[in-house]
Amino acid sequence: MxxxxxxxxxxxxxxxxxxxxDLDALYALYRDPEMRRYFPPEGASPDRTLTREETWEELEWFLNGHPRHPELGLWATILKDNGAFIGRCGLLPWTIDGQDEVEVAYMIDKAYWRRGLASEAASGIRDYAFQQLGLSRLICMIYPENVASVKVAESMGMAFEKECVDEHGPYWVYSMTKPVAG
Ligand SMILES: CC(C)(COP(=O)(O)OP(=O)(O)OC[C@H]1O[C@@H](n2cnc3c(N)ncnc32)[C@H](O)[C@@H]1OP(=O)(O)O)[C@@H](O)C(=O)NCCC(=O)NCCS
Incomplete structure (x- = not known):
């Protein structure tokens, strides 16, 4: 293999x-309404969970990185201690208000919440984006009720920028620009 x-x-x-x-481990996250609570209702299910088939479609989309931006994508997040698949985090391209943006995305299995793991992943992704990919700006798109996600965004150095509204309602854009070296 x-x-x-x-x-x-x-x-x-x-x-x-x-x-x-990774399908089974990813589906274990996506079938759980608590994990999907602050996601837009993409699938057919009113509780925002995804079916196994929908999970496979997403996983397949990201197998070689994001199809249009292979350097971006959602990545398996593995706890080095025991090799467990504990989430998926990454970088996603969006266009907001006519501007191309790259979002830091994070999801950690609830069995591992509140150990600083999302903050650690997000900071690692931030450094990778600025230093390896040469990006100069990153955002997070967060539903206002998602307190934990706001804290993760702040922990990596982001600040509230604006409120936007789409077909699912209001969401907040947190953002940061690459710090000037020196
Ligand atoms: C958001 C999420 C990734 C946070 O993961 P985590 O590993 O628990 O985050 P951390 O341990 O790094 O915690 C970051 C901060 O949030 C706080 N926090 C974590 N969960 C919280 C909760 N449910 N309510 C309030 N605060 C919370 C932590 O105490 C910590 O605060 P501190 O910086 O003041 O110490 C996780 O809750 C998750 O996967 N949620 C479902 C997916 C999701 O909503 N992703 C974000 C979409 S925008």
């Missing part, structure tokens, strides 16, 4: 490309 492509490491985490064998 081919070794999956590693993207970046932090103290406790390895982020690597998703592989087909």
């Amino acid at each position: 081919n070794t999956p492509t590693n993207i970046l490491e932090t103290d406790r985490l390895l982020l690597r490309r998703l592989i087909p064998d």
